[in-house]
Amino acid sequence: MSLDVSLQTDPGVIATDPVEEARRQVEICNACRYCEGFCAVFPAITRDKVFADGDITQFANLCHNCRGCYYACQYTAPHEFELNLPRALASARAESWERLAWPGGLARLFQSRGDALAAALIAGFALLFAVIAALPGEGEGFYAYLGHGAMVAIFAPAFLLPLAALGVSLRRYWREVGGGRLALPDWREALLAAGRMRNLNGGQGQGCNFEKAERFSDARRHVHQAVLYGFLLCFASTSSGTVLHYLFGMEAPYGVFSLPKLLGVPGGILLVVGCAGMLALKAKADPALGTPGRSSGERAFIWLLGFVGLSGLLLYAVRGTGLTGPLLALHLGSVLTFFLLTPYSKMAHGFYRMTALLREAQDKRERAGG
């Protein structure tokens, strides 16, 4: 029985490399364990004594930046151990997304720079205005501005290619963290954890410490739920439209009581409210506990997502008026940008998070001998 203690770091030597620094802090936590009840990260840490790079990547993606462990920690600066686990894991997390992105390089740009994201959005707008101007419409509603065929030609690849790129990244992730074969209970466990944002509830439902420092609050969990479910509803709305179109030959525009509208309108509202809430909470939260150097990219992404929702709602509100054309270009331009940047913007976090939750469920099950 031996242990590779050469992986161990010196707790007193603060590292500049994100993975190395996260490892240093994780080792201190493993010797302490006081935060065990806050989230899934600590129980995962205690399953080992030393940590390879892949372990750090996994912990980093499991952490939801609830910040409970920062305010509870007796080793935060000015203590010489300078614990700030939320930040250390956030750093390692952002680093992992940028390292695993395919093709590489793009993620670094859009994760860190809001202006790059804004430029991409403007390009998206311009493209859609140009396309709408150049191509003839065919049909009713917004198809009068951009035909169905053209829409599919643009959005099918814009949706599928980024997903393929993400798939490559997630495979790399899975290999790096040593993932194996998944079982059905792993999916159930991970989906429940994600669906309820369990890792933001403070371990006992009291909430997290995102925007109120030592006080617990459920605000972040609630706005994040609004964004998540708003997004999923919007996505379901679009999917239902596709199904109606192809399977039932029912073409847009759809009425108020049609599936796409029943899903899409509440979805859009949730998305907009959630994004606004998220931005407000971010403004209150201590930036020293977030991801260093990425806040501009993070904020820009929330604006983009909120704009997708808002422009969608407006598009519906102005139907039949002369504003439909320009709004359609704005909405579709933002959707296009959003799709294309999925693997390279903060949007990627949802996919990595889900993968990390799956890996956690699997690891827990396997070690329990299940």
Next chain:
Amino acid sequence: MSEADAATLTGEVWDVVVVGGGNAALCAAIEAAETGARVLILEGAPRDYRGGNSRHTRNFRCMHHGALGPLVETYDEEEFWADLLRVTKGETDEALARHAIRTSETCLPWMQAHGVRFQKSLSGTLSLDRTNAFFLGGGKALVNAYYLTAGDLGVTVAYEATVRHVGIEGARATHVEVDYQGERLTVQGRALVLAAGGFQSDLDWLARAWGPAAKNFLIRGTPYNRGVVLKDMLDHGAETVGDPTQCHAVAIDGRAPKYDGGIVTRLDCVPFSIVVNKDGQRFYDEGEDVWPKRYAIWGRLVAAQPDQVGYSIIDARSIDLFMPSVYPPVTADTIPALAEKLGLPVEAVEQTVATFNAACRAGEFHPQQLDGLATEGLDPPKTNWARPIAEPPFYAYALRPGVTFTYLGLKVDQTARATGPEGPYDNIWSAGEMMAGSILGQGYLAGFGMTIGTVFGRIAGQEAAAHVA
């Protein structure tokens, strides 16, 4: 929470002035404030380090009948009392101790009602899940919760407010003198609660009590518990309890910070190792008992060695048997190379290891229990887990004494009231480490420090508030 300026502190006669900002102080402040009293907390540490040693704790010991919060089964008064009697070897005040034990049961719900959250016993501490209730996030989370509660109740807190002197006339405290924001202030209060911890961070005092070796001790907790108020009360002739020369010291990793290293500096490898001093000689049976029962005596053992340092040496077969220290081990492929790296006399270490190895005999090695695998004809012997140190790589950890707290404290009665030269003071109460010597005269029972602080902190707060009502 109102953080005070100097004028606020001196601008009124407070109902209750609480000296200290740890668990005991906060419990007192909250109890007093809940009666409507005007309460001021004078905390010597800056806000980042508020909470004294309480910020390093993880649990408190609690009597209970049936499941309570995170606690399972039953832990009754008699069992609790027997545990206390065993560790203190009778150095305790039975009436006070039983009072603390009995009251502990009502403390847990009180703590929950005032913001403290509990979690199930931490991994690796299963043996405590019946006796000790763990705080979610540890002691700093508890301290944070109490500061929030106190703030919501209107308690005023002054950080970096070091009390230098207690003004006493006859049996009455009239005021305290405080260093605050560069000034010496006189703060007046109708009642005074002293909860400023022990004196273990004053190395000069430790050295006077223990001898010059104390300068090499590491202090596991806050650097702000320097016994200034305790000393002042001694000068007033207040009655004390507890051995003034003794402190609770455990063996910790020798590379730990001088102060505030806390829980993570513990080292659990001793039972599977041999421990040599700086001359390369063994000095005590490393396998006498399981580590949780022995780590406290190793503090003294190491303190008695030259330069107050020891080196625990293991081989590759033992490295995975214990929680690794937070510091990486010194590693080498041969014993001489290891000794060299440690700066120890190479031949002496080689000789010690060889003699030890030769004294080991065949038998079953069981790391999780007393396996009786003892050396033969070795002095001192190793009576369990004696397996040759033979398989490279070899590892070593330095050990030093880490002081947890000192025993000397103020004598109090069941109402937590302190006693002066002419009997009980009219309006001075004390709680926590500062009076714990009454109950813990020697030894230590895990989690009892926070129990004493909570029980007597609450009593002190209630009594002080009743006095001014």
